[in-house]
Amino acid sequence: MSAESLQKASAEITKTISEAGESFTNSLMGKSFKPLVSALLRYIKITNQRLTKLEGNANGQ
Numbered sequence: 001m002s003a004e005s006l007q008k009a010s011a012e013i014t015k016t017i018s019e020a021g022e023s024f025t026n027s028l029m030g031k032s033f034k035p036l037v038s039a040l041l042r043y044i045k046i047t048n049q050r051l052t053k054l055e056g057n058a059n060g061q
Contacts, residue, residue, distance in 0.1 A: 006052045006055050006056055013048060017044055018045075021040070021041045
């Protein structure tokens, strides 16, 4: 995969996960888990960016 397509896929996945997390924290049950979900979303975003960068470097791009 090219670096551009990796970044696009990473952004798409991050957006999907963020939307799902936000809809969960907006629900009545999710309100108590908001700090945990927010931290998890940050971790996922950072990890996604790192993996995209590593994959791009591994492909020589």
